[in-house]
Amino acid sequence: MNANRSSQYVAPHSGAQNNYIQRLKEAGYKITPARLAVLQVIENQLGHLNPAQVLQAAKALNPQIGRATVYRALELFTVLGLIRPISCGDGAPLYIRAEGGHHHLVCNSCNAIIDFDECVAEPLMQQLAERKGFQVQSHLLEIYGLCAACR
Amino acid sequence: MNANRSSQYVAPHSGAQNNYIQRLKEAGYKITPARLAVLQVIENQLGHLNPAQVLQAAKALNPQIGRATVYRALELFTVLGLIRPISCGDGAPLYIRAEGGHHHLVCNSCNAIIDFDECVAEPLMQQLAERKGFQVQSHLLEIYGLCAACR
């Protein structure tokens, strides 16, 4: 499995991280070094990683963290709606932050995932969902095709 | 794992199936009973299933099919762009037809997946993708939140 796809490094941005911690506390969970490490990995680095990548990165922050703990944290955060597993070229799970929307261009050839910020569908989406009696919390828009380099 | 979510049965609709077969042939692969079974499962039934579900359903059509064959077929079809793995509540892989677009409302509470047909973003999507030099082939729009029943 490709362990480090992107090296784009986003600055810590502690605001959102504290928000996560806040939500953990509010839900009655303890703030532990292990959870903070996983949270920090998800928060700071990249856009999407699989459990193995999270474990590796978390170990850099907290060397004695175990894989089981990472899985448990990932599951907890998913249940709390902090993160979300998404698809990827192969069947391996990939986690992203759940907040707001995510918009990716996924290359069917080189499997690259290109993020883009502009949300092209927010209003329409909102309207449609409400018509179905659905309360929208976040969304994921993935567009598959060929990236400029692979055409 | 919930093995049979939907029992909605769509009539064979041989046109599209033949199209799949066509594409298999064109790519130089043999048309075998095992592949036909998997193809038929994906074609006819439901909207999304995991490998175990595909295996189970394929066995109904072809009792002696083995799991390895299902995995191999799933991988082949994915590479050929016939199907695509998507996310789901837990990390388990779920396959859908790759053609065109898919639009789901995913309930964060009961994990139900509600399909909807109207594509709310096609034009915007197209435009955006082209601006990035990306050639669009298909897309997946998942909206997460709470379904009417869970609110």
Next chain:
DNA sequence: CTGATTGCAAAAATTTTGCAAGCCT
């Protein structure tokens, strides 16, 4: 015929669990 494909069973890889020790509150 001939080589791609299959099914089985074993091997790998990934996830989950059981539990005593440790840490957060």
Next chain:
DNA sequence: AGGCTTGCAAAATTTTTGCAATCAG
């Protein structure tokens, strides 16, 4: 102090592989 969490290692699951037999073209 009390109970949620952790880390380890073992168990369970899921996915991949090796290979001889079989099948499609």
